[in-house]
Amino acid sequence: MKMSAMFIVSSHGPRLASNTGWQFCRSGLICHQGKNIAGETTLQKQCYCSLIKNHDCDELLLKRRIRFTKSKDGFVEHSRLFTSSVPNLYQNINKTRGFLSRKNCPSAVCTPVRQMGILSDPENKGKKQVGINFDTIGSWNNRINMPILMKESIQTGKLIPQIPLEKIGTASLLGRRNRNEDRYTIKKLSAEYLYFGIFDGHNGDFASAFLESHMSDSLSFWLSREPDESVVLRQSFIDLNNILARHLSTYCLDDEQFSSGSTATVCLLQHSTELTIGHVGDTRALLCRGGKAIALTQDHNPDNMEEKRRIESCGAAITPNSLGTPKVNGKLSMTRCIGNLPLKKYGVTEHPEIQIKKLDHGRDAFLALVSDGVSFVLSDQEVVDITCSCSDPKEAASRITDQALQFGSEDNTTCVIIPLGAWGKYSTDTGTIQYSFGRTFVPIRDS
Known part of the structure; x- marks a missing residue:
């Protein structure tokens, strides 16, 4: 289908609404269908631009010394019109109007005319979107409606979303074990703080269930006394370990629960932007930024050289099992x-490793917490890619645990998916996702 549009250049005029696909310069106005912005028919020069090569139009433009440039984002076969009618170029208003070439037109004045209704977004890898993506002015374009934190948005000059707890996706499967020792918690501690945690118990689920029940109380206690979130997390980990130790020493000394323990990955999110993570063990926290996985935690395994030196300095030995796991x-x-x-x-400590990250809701799509049952078979990037192929966080959490x-x-x-401002922005194609070892992820699609 051939589409053509007629453009008229006037020397002065206000800007046009950008969501119509029109572009404007400081002193010139590109009008549509031979009318100015007031709806009046004008007698100024008319130029025609079409999606299909129009030799008559090209000849007319060449006669008037209008220079075209090739498009850089998909319209290679078609020309783009660069116009400007700077007033001081025309001393006499009755003289025939002309156009500046791209070479002589400043970038602040000349802007390209794009296909109507479709704009490009470099953060979406050059793909076209119907409508406008507002990332360039600090907002986002996603598939989850999030309320705005007005106070924080005004203070930062960017739109800050409030994370809806009901939209957070969670899933936990028994797998091939006799009981599920994984636990997770999602809670709003105050108007300022959100808390997310994942715990993987071993030698029973007593320790992980204890942390699930009491971590939020300890965090609230220390937040009321300490402004530094890093100190809050460190003190909470130490206090809960001591309370658990006293309970086990008093009531479970001759019980198998005496040797129970748990990993802990705890996230404190302040004002939806300041993320502080306390971590012990091998559960993980991942951030999807720009469609790429960013690891926010590091597994505390005996093959880590710093951890190994600390353990061996306390008199312990690092020995592998039959599978070679130290x-x-x-x-x-x-x-x-x-x-x-x-x-x-023997140096097995409860002191957490602290990580602080500032979220950018224009680029950050989600935060993922996973247990080692997931990370043992799926890489960080695979978790991100599977999540990006899903329509909502609840579907993503279920898909990851199933895979x-x-x-x-x-x-x-166990998997917890917390959507952020750019949720849905880095959606993968509808086809399968190929990875190493011949594995294929097949996204479930609606019929």
């Missing part, structure tokens, strides 16, 4: 955790 004294596959009282004297079991995970699998 373990502390042949018993524990991590060097930091809450609980595991028999190994505390982990499909790829051979024998552990409990």
Whole structure:
């Protein structure tokens, strides 16, 4: 189908609404269908631009010394019109009007005329979107309606969304274990703070269930006394480990629960922008920024050289099991955790590793928390790609845990997906996603 549009250049005029697809310069106005912005027919020069090569139009433009340039984002076969009618170029208003060439027109004055109703977005990898993506002015274009935090938005000069707790996706599967030792928590601590946590128990679920029940109370206690979120997380980890140790020493000394322990990955989100993470063990926190996975935690395993030196300096031995996995004294596959009282004297500490990250809702799509049952078979980028292929966080959490079991995970699998401002912005294609070892992710699509 041939589409053509007639343009008229007037020397002065206000700007046109950008969502119509028209462009304007400081002193010139590109009008449509031979009328100015007041709707009056003008007698100025008329130029024609079409999506199909129009030799008559090209000849007319060449006669008037209008220079065209090739498009750089998909319209290679078609010309773009660069216009300007700077007043001082025309001393006499009755003289025939002309156009400046691209070479002589400043970038602040000349702007390209794009296909009507479709704009490009470099952060979306050059893909075209119907309508306008507002990322360039600090907002976002996604598929989840999020309320705006007005006070924070005014202070930062950018639109800051309020994370809707009901939109957060969660899933936890038993897998091939007798019981599920994974736990997770999502809670609003105050008008200022949101709390997300994931815990993976070992030697029973007593420690992980304890952290699920009491971590929020400890965080609230320290937040009322300490302004530094890093200190709040560190003190909460230490306090809960001590409380758990006293309980186990008093009531479970001769019980198998005495050696129970748990990993902990805890996130404090302040004003939807300041993210502080406290972490022990091998559960993980991932951030999707620009469609790429950013690891916010590091697994505390005996094969980490710094962790290994600390463990060996306390008199422990790092020995591998039959599968080659290194373990502390042949018993524990991590060097930091809450609980595991028999190994505390060998350097297995509850002191968390702290990470601070400032969120950018124009680029950050979601925050993911996963247990080692997921990360054992799926890489960080695979978790991000699967999530980007889903329509909502709840579907993504279920898909990730299912895929982990499909790829051979024998552990409990747990996943928490927290949508951020750019949710849905980096959606993958509707086809399958190919990865190494011949694995294929097949997104589930509506019929």
